[in-house]
């Protein structure tokens with residue numbers, strides 16, 4: 104049972120949930136590959152590598168190229184010099200700002216729990232003028248653990264005033280990592296269908312699914328009323 108008496112905290116994943124950032128990640132990856140004399144990857148390939156943070160992204164990029172695994176650390180460092188403020192090709196999904204505004208006006212504490220490093224996370228929230236809506240922002244490098252470990256999500260709920268070992272609230276995400284994180288943390292998940300998920304919807308644990316952020320405030324109230 105996940106009882107919410109006051110408007111419950113709502114924590115959001117970032118890449119593939121609030122923002123479509125794959126074009127910027129793709130561009131930064133290919134800039135690094137070009138410097139190495141390696142053929143560029145497609146947008147679909149790179150999009151499929153997003154979700155587990157930058158270290159895993161580059162292990163997957165290396166696996167798709169002839170680059171040696173020993174180069175991983177330098178490739179990540181080179182990538183981060185470009186990625187830390189990459190926003191030019193990133194877009195908010197439609198109706199995100201409006202939905203966040205409705206939830207904030209109704210008194211829901213809002214947070215971010217992403218595997219994206221904190222630097223680029225803050226850059227993108229500032230770029231879209233939504234940083235002030237979030238009471239906490241947990242990035243992929245904020246804690247030793249990353250999603251799907253429940254620790255980052257529990258930390259986000261705790262920062263929003265929820266009990267750390269029995270968090271109350273809702274997690275909104277798009278991916279396998281997010282669904283597993285929500286299950287590990289014991290919170291209901293709302294699954295956004297236009298993100299970077301590779302698994303069939305019915306194979307991912309989730310409370311409800313949606314494809315337009317205009318639907319989100321009603322879904323949140325529905326979940327909160329049931330729990």
Ligand SMILES: O=C(O)COP(=O)(O)O
Nearest residue numbers: 117118154155156217218
């Ligand atoms: O940077 C990533 O790999 C994924 O970030 P996300 O947790 O916001 O989906």
